[in-house]
Amino acid sequence: MRMIVWRGPVEELFVHPLVIDPRLAFTADTLGLGFGNNFVTALEFRRILDDLWRKGWTLVDVHRAASGRVLVPAGRKPLVLSEDDVNYYAYFRGRGLATRLLLAGDRVLAQLPDGRLTDQDVVPLVEEEIQRHPQFSADGARGVLAVTGYEGLFGEHEPSRPAAEARLSALADWLKTHGWTIASHSWGHIDFSTSSASSIAWDTRQWAKEAVPVLGHTDVLIYPFGAVPTDPVIRQLARAGFRIQLDIDIRARLDHRDGAVLMSRRHVDGYAFEVPDRQRPFYDVATVRDARRPPNN
């Protein structure tokens, strides 16, 4: 396959873990509205992947994107995909999402509350899309999976237990050898724009103590809430090893600042669906939208 060089900012999209049963997620209470605004369903995500393929996008590695020079198959455009909060928090319980991510044989699947395994989550669905369309991935790239540490990792709520730690290291090894990048989403899902430098340093130490021994080092940091810190904090985080730092915005960017490469990601969620024109280069909201999503979001 002929590869061409793409220079400059690369478009990035992010999602959260997928809603598998919309009836349980999209209720009329505050939590249900939050799921509607900030999450997409597995059905929507599958349709989005198909649209991304059809509209010429190809997944590239976040490190390559940060270098400002990526290779994509001729005729295609580079895209970095990320997933935030791949933690399957306690508040997901009973709301129609998976409970953890697991290596099962030679594939990664999500586990449902009743114990069954499903492919209706980001990692398996991306893998299936690439099987159907090998050119949806350049150089074996997949996506970025951002986890916090305060409620365990990837749905293991007691990650220091030997069985959980063994599952996590097998999962992390598989993900990394299959082109996925694991990123820090901070230990405590803290707001970097309002936290003090010392509390951020404490958070980074917690990440180093609890996540790094199990998942390995990562040089990618995804700001919780997309909240951009001050320059000295960006530098502090870069010195701690996070040389790639990602926020949330509706335009692609590639900035070098304070020892870090800063890039932006567009959110893919109920809020984004309210502005269909802006999503059209990537996916068509009218056909992607899950009929089980309430009309108000």
Ligand SMILES: [Zn+2]
């Ligand atoms: Zn988050």
